[in-house]
Amino acid sequence: MRRSLDAAGEDDLVRRTAAGDRGAFDELYRRTSPWLLARLRRRCADEDVVADVMQETYLAVWRAAGTFAGSATSGSGVGWLWTIAAHRLVDAFRRRARQNQLPAVALTETVAPAAEDEVMAARVGQELEHALLVLPPEARQVLQAMVLDGFSVRETSLLLGVPENTVKSRARRARLALREALS
Amino acid sequence: MTTHPNPAVIARYADPAAELDEVTVWSVEVHLEGCAHCRALVAGSTADDTRSLLARVAAGLDDGIAAGPAPVRRPRWSAARHRWVVWHLMPWLTMTVAVLACAVLLQALAPGLPSLVALLAPVAPLPGVAIAWSRRHDPAWELIAGTPAAGLTMLLRRTAGVLAVVVPALALASTRTGTSMALTLLPCLAFTAATIALGGFVGVRLAAIGLGAVWALAVIAPAVATAELPAVLRAGSSPGWALLTLTLAGLAVLRADNFRRLSSHN
Amino acid sequence: MMRTVSADETAPTTHPWAVHAQELRVRAGRHLAVDGLDLALGTGVHGLLGPNGAGKTTLMRALATVVKPAGGRLTLLGEAVDGRADLRRVRRGLGYLPQQFGFYPRFTVREFVEYMAWLKEMPKSAVPGAVQRAIDRVGLTAKAGARMKTLSGGMLRRAGIAQAIVNDPAVLLLDEPTVGLDPEQRLDFRELLRDLGVDSCVLVSTHLVEDVVVACTDVVLINEGRLVYQGTPDDLMTQGGQGDAGDSPAERGYSALLRRHRAEAGR
Numbered sequence: 045m046r047r048s049l050d051a052a053g054e055d056d057l058v059r060r061t062a063a064g065d066r067g068a069f070d071e072l073y074r075r076t077s078p079w080l081l082a083r084l085r086r087r088c089a090d091e092d093v094v095a096d097v098m099q100e101t102y103l104a105v106w107r108a109a110g111t112f113a114g115s116a117t118s119g120s121g122v123g124w125l126w127t128i129a130a131h132r133l134v135d136a137f138r139r140r141a142r143q144n145q146l147p148a149v150a151l152t153e154t155v156a157p158a159a160e161d162e163v164m165a166a167r168v169g170q171e172l173e174h175a176l177l178v179l180p181p182e183a184r185q186v187l188q189a190m191v192l193d194g195f196s197v198r199e200t201s202l203l204l205g206v207p208e209n210t211v212k213s214r215a216r217r218a219r220l221a222l223r224e225a226l227s
Numbered sequence: 228m229t230t231h232p233n234p235a236v237i238a239r240y241a242d243p244a245a246e247l248d249e250v251t252v253w254s255v256e257v258h259l260e261g262c263a264h265c266r267a268l269v270a271g272s273t274a275d276d277t278r279s280l281l282a283r284v285a286a287g288l289d290d291g292i293a294a295g296p297a298p299v300r301r302p303r304w305s306a307a308r309h310r311w312v313v314w315h316l317m318p319w320l321t322m323t324v325a326v327l328a329c330a331v332l333l334q335a336l337a338p339g340l341p342s343l344v345a346l347l348a349p350v351a352p353l354p355g356v357a358i359a360w361s362r363r364h365d366p367a368w369e370l371i372a373g374t375p376a377a378g379l380t381m382l383l384r385r386t387a388g389v390l391a392v393v394v395p396a397l398a399l400a401s402t403r404t405g406t407s408m409a410l411t412l413l414p415c416l417a418f419t420a421a422t423i424a425l426g427g428f429v430g431v432r433l434a435a436i437g438l439g440a441v442w443a444l445a446v447i448a449p450a451v452a453t454a455e456l457p458a459v460l461r462a463g464s465s466p467g468w469a470l471l472t473l474t475l476a477g478l479a480v481l482r483a484d485n486f487r488r489l490s491s492h493n
Numbered sequence: 494m495m496r497t498v499s500a501d502e503t504a505p506t507t508h509p510w511a512v513h514a515q516e517l518r519v520r521a522g523r524h525l526a527v528d529g530l531d532l533a534l535g536t537g538v539h540g541l542l543g544p545n546g547a548g549k550t551t552l553m554r555a556l557a558t559v560v561k562p563a564g565g566r567l568t569l570l571g572e573a574v575d576g577r578a579d580l581r582r583v584r585r586g587l588g589y590l591p592q593q594f595g596f597y598p599r600f601t602v603r604e605f606v607e608y609m610a611w612l613k614e615m616p617k618s619a620v621p622g623a624v625q626r627a628i629d630r631v632g633l634t635a636k637a638g639a640r641m642k643t644l645s646g647g648m649l650r651r652a653g654i655a656q657a658i659v660n661d662p663a664v665l666l667l668d669e670p671t672v673g674l675d676p677e678q679r680l681d682f683r684e685l686l687r688d689l690g691v692d693s694c695v696l697v698s699t700h701l702v703e704d705v706v707v708a709c710t711d712v713v714l715i716n717e718g719r720l721v722y723q724g725t726p727d728d729l730m731t732q733g734g735q736g737d738a739g740d741s742p743a744e745r746g747y748s749a750l751l752r753r754h755r756a757e758a759g760r
Binding site: 053054061062063064066073074075076077078079081082083085086089091094095098099102103106107108109110113120122123126173176177181184185188192 | 240241243249250252253254256257259260261263266267269270273277280281283284285287288291292295296297298299300
């Protein structure tokens with residue numbers, strides 16, 4: 045049993061979780077939680093919020109795995125995990141927004157890639173990376189939220205604490221700048 | 228994505244205190260989502276506080292799982308079944324099939340009569356189509372009417388469900404009584420298309436009632452009175468029916484917009 | 494897994510109101526239940542108050558694009574809603590809980606919400622997560638696998654709310670959502686309402702003035718199909734005097750406004 049769990053991919057683990065296999069679920073947690081935690085931490089600096097979102101996400105995975113595994117076009121299990129976490133993160137922001145205490149967004153200072161990072165492989169694509177560098181930081185932030193994280197305009201606006209129309213105009217600007225840089 | 232990021236970069240990514248420029252974060256995240264090997268590296272480079280946080284969440288999960296319901300494995304076809312089978316249609320479809328069975332029986336008892344199956348074929352799908360998407364008969368109408376899928380999509384989907392029952396039943400009835408298959412199925416399809424095309428203007432229910440009444444008065448009644456099969460159902464008229472079906476289906480598609488709009492009928 | 498962001502999605506929002514009705518008239522049967530109503534709603538939770546027969550439910554149905562207005566103008570999310578429009582786009586951004594809703598009794602809660610998510614044309618991959626989230630948000634987690642016909646009135650109501658919010662609607666219409674909820678569930682529901690109002694336009698019809706005061710940012714009072722009053726709950730409370738009927742400042746404000754409106758109409 046142990047061996048077969050080790051060999052199983054994440055998608056397989058989700059399928060087994062759907063059948064109520066607690067071992068598979070724990071293995072899924074063991075493998076994916078450090079990654080999810082790191083990713084959430086880069087978006088929200090409040091540890092308690094992150095911990096809550098993590099817990100809600102994995103509980104949702106446990107409960108909804110059946111539907112996910114049963115749908116004909118189940119995409120990647122890891123991508124699914126992120127989608128759930130992303131929406132729950134926005135929910136946490138919503139809760140805070142109405143109590144007027146937004147959790148601090150982990151805003152990385154825009155530093156140029158350090159020398160050792162330059163040699164990093166697995167790029168989004170060399171040109172795209174350069175194009176991203178020339179974007180103003182706020183436009184890049186919007187692009188990250190919408191394209192990489194899959195948030196909607198409304199969710200992005202909540203997450204970054206700027207009005208929807210500002211999100212939209214930044215996204216449009218980013219689009220134009222990217223098109224120019226890539227051509 | 229064939230090459231992996233430098234493990235040192237991944238370690239810096241996993242450490243929330245470490246500085247990493249956004250562009251690198253971006254490409255690391257894209258990579259991590261698709262690469263189990265590098266996700267394992269993230270897991271390997273966790274600090275103590277991270278491990279304690281993960282353990283805390285895990286303990287919370289234990290409680291949550293113990294308190295809540297277990298995952299429900301869904302039967303394989305349940306989604307498709309819920310989307311295509313409409314339960315409130317069942318009694319009507321049962322009735323349609325029963326009427327056809329009676330027609331077959333009657334035909335066997337009184338072979339002198341004109342083919343009842345052929346006479347009934349055009350109107351057989353009408354009751355089902357009429358109530359497939361109707362305010363009066365669908366209990367969830369109010370909920371569904373405000374969704375983007377309401378309208379033509381919904382009507383066509385449910386009509387397909389009706390035809391999936393009626394067409395095989397008619398085919399069986401026609402082989403049993405020796406009636407021409409083409410002259411049974413083509414009029415059935417033609418009337419279905421006509422109901423939808425006309426329904427775009429006056430509502431499907433009214434269209435079905437109107438067409439059914441016209442057929443009963445103009446064709447069924449004289450045929451029963453004279454005990455003779457009318458000209459429109461005799462051999463040789465099937466090309467005409469095929470043409471009619473195509474024309475009406477085309478017309479229904481052209482009028483598709485009517486169903487997407489708000490309307491007071493249906 | 495990067496998402497494609499369409500140009501459509503980032504087109505600037507030009508409409509100032511999520512819901513905008515001008516001189517709106519809607520028939521309920523032969524009776525003109527909404528008769529010349531002007532209403533503009535933005536982001537937030539709006540409580541819709543009014544006596545029985547004021548036209549609340551008919552207004553809700555018109556806003557939900559279930560019935561066709563008999564006259565006037567209605568714009569939802571910047572798009573005109575009338576007999577000529579293709580409504581699919583607008584409807585994707587709507588959530589609606591009817592006052593009474595039928596359902597297919599054999600469905601489980603999860604299947605019901607999932608079916609509605611599918612009808613709302615949500616992306617397939619988003620459905621399982623969104624369904625679980627909606628069920629969690631209304632507090633039906635433990636009942637997700639129960640068949641609809643086995644649910645109590647309050648649970649049915651909550652299942653109805655779950656289907657309304659499953660697509661994260663920009664405009665959410667809830668017709669008497671608190672009917673059948675016990676006091677504790679009502680408190681939870683108010684919390685949910687406040688969360689929802691942060692970034693969407695929520696219109697809640699109710700006959701409980703207290704619900705509106707506690708959970709809404711804005712009060713809309715209609716009578717005989719017309720707008721009587723629109724203002725904040727605090728302002729509503731200042732409208733009433735000692736002589737007006739009611740056990741709380743808000744109730745007294747409510748009856749004072751109605752009394753004045755009736756007196757004006759009677760003149």
